[in-house]
Amino acid sequence: xxxxxxxxxxxxxxxxxxxxxxxxxxxxxxxxxxxxxxxxxxxxxxxxxxxxxxxxxxxxxxxxxxxxxxxxxxxxxxxxxxxxxxxxxxxxxxxxxxxxxxxxxxxxxxxxxxxxxxxxxxxxxxxxxxxxxxxxxxxxxxxxxxxxxxxxxxxxxxxxxxxxxxxxxxxxxxxxxxxxxxxxxxxxxxxxxxxxxxxxxxxxxxxxxxxxxxxxxxxxxxxxxxxxxxxxxxxxxxxxxxxxxxxxxxxxxxxxxxxxxxxxxxxxxxxxxxxxxxxxxxxxxxxxxxxxxxxxxxxxxxxxxxxxxxxxxxxxxxxxxxxxxxxxxxxxxxxxxxxxxxxxxxxxxxxxxxxxxxxxxxxxxxxxxxxxxxxxxxxxxxxxxxxxxxxxxxxxxxx
Ligand code: ADP
Ligand code: MG
Numbered sequence: 001x002x003x004x005x006x007x008x009x010x011x012x013x014x015x016x017x018x019x020x021x022x023x024x025x026x027x028x029x030x031x032x033x034x035x036x037x038x039x040x041x042x043x044x045x046x047x048x049x050x051x052x053x054x055x056x057x058x059x060x061x062x063x064x065x066x067x068x069x070x071x072x073x074x075x076x077x078x079x080x081x082x083x084x085x086x087x088x089x090x091x092x093x094x095x096x097x098x099x100x101x102x103x104x105x106x107x108x109x110x111x112x113x114x115x116x117x118x119x120x121x122x123x124x125x126x127x128x129x130x131x132x133x134x135x136x137x138x139x140x141x142x143x144x145x146x147x148x149x150x151x152x153x154x155x156x157x158x159x160x161x162x163x164x165x166x167x168x169x170x171x172x173x174x175x176x177x178x179x180x181x182x183x184x185x186x187x188x189x190x191x192x193x194x195x196x197x198x199x200x201x202x203x204x205x206x207x208x209x210x211x212x213x214x215x216x217x218x219x220x221x222x223x224x225x226x227x228x229x230x231x232x233x234x235x236x237x238x239x240x241x242x243x244x245x246x247x248x249x250x251x252x253x254x255x256x257x258x259x260x261x262x263x264x265x266x267x268x269x270x271x272x273x274x275x276x277x278x279x280x281x282x283x284x285x286x287x288x289x290x291x292x293x294x295x296x297x298x299x300x301x302x303x304x305x306x307x308x309x310x311x312x313x314x315x316x317x318x319x320x321x322x323x324x325x326x327x328x329x330x331x332x333x334x335x336x337x338x339x340x341x342x343x344x345x346x347x348x349x350x351x352x353x354x355x356x357x358x359x360x361x362x363x364x365x366x367x368x369x370x371x372x373x374x375x376x377x378x379x380x381x382x383x384x385x386x387x388x389x390x391x392x393x394x395x396x397x398x399x
Pocket of ligand 2: 165267280
């Protein structure tokens with residue numbers, strides 16, 4: 001079998017096999033991709049070393065090897081006609097290997113750029129989209145250069161790769177503290193950014209097909225707590241339409257510039273002075289897009305399937321105001337409980353318009369993403385009211 005340019009329809013293919021879509025990574029995003037793919041009649045194959053990975057549980061095939069294991073990659077290719085990824089740090093070399101023999105979306109090249117903050121921000125600049133002033137720190141000379149930007153401090157130092165949910169980041173108060181801060185990150189390739197005065201954060205998900213067609217979801221307003229997404233709100237006027245238009249336009253320019261195929265999430269800051277700047281991108285569906293599962297006529301995972309299988313993309317339509325609450329493992333340990341206690345799901349589900357999504361993780365741990373709660377309603381007031389009540393029941397801080 002070689003790389004096909006035809007639509008990959010579900011069901012039996014020319015070789016008498018069920019059309020199978022593969023995914024690198026077995027986390028919750030992979031699980032929701034698998035659910036969407038199976039709903040459309042595809043078979044699925046997941047590669048993830050963890051025997052109890054959320055996507056592995058629900059997939060037709062689960063290949064339990066390392067991401068760079070040649071035998072594992074060969075098995076994934078043997079099973080799948082097309083392969084996608086579900087987490088940002090899938091080793092790009094694995095994707096290069098797969099891409100030589102199968103349809104892979106997003107491409108290894110796009111993923112490699114998204115995995116490296118300096119490359120990523122350089123791409124944003126090249127696309128004409130504003131981001132925070134930054135300086136790569138990969139040598140003593142660059143360290144000295146970064147120290148000279150005295151007006152950036154207090155600044156944020158981030159490792160260029162492998163950071164997520166605020167990990168691998170430190171605030172640096174003054175230029176004199178920079179060398180020690182870099183040392184605390186083991187002098188790994190890093191980026192220093194000016195710390196901006198944020199009014200709020202937002203994100204937008206665009207989906208681009210092999211033919212270059214692009215569609216997008218509404219712009220999402222996001223609240224982070226301790227570096228982790230806590231709440232996403234999507235309804236009329238949550239974000240000024242002018243800012244939202246600019247975010248969509250910028251996201252599309254960035255996707256176009258990468259010749260991207262698949263689902264791409266762009267995260268933005270809206271500054272206190274009203275300016276919009278891009279922060280980072282995720283080459284996959286995104287936590288802030290989970291509301292699409294219940295509030296839109298097609299979800300981000302449905303469009304991940306369609307873009308991978310070369311099926312038509314349609315502009316999604318949001319049919320209900322929506323709020324998403326992230327369900328972190330902390331909720332199992334409320335009131336300083338030592339042992340995990342199941343949150344009051346039944347009480348929450350007694351509220352109108354609550355859609356509980358749990359990822360099937362066997363153990364609740366603090367800061368671990370266990371699931372999310374999507375709330376939909378007929379009006380913005382109602383959705384907020386129910387969301388605040390759900391927060392109260394679950395012990396999530398009000399927003
Ligand atoms: P991660 O990959 O961990 O999500 P981010 O770059 O998104 O890394 O940083 C995490 C959070 O830190 C952001 O959502 C934002 O709240 C804050 N942050 C990051 N960079 C800046 C900056 N330059 N100025 C102000 N706040 C920032
Ligand atoms: Mg982020």
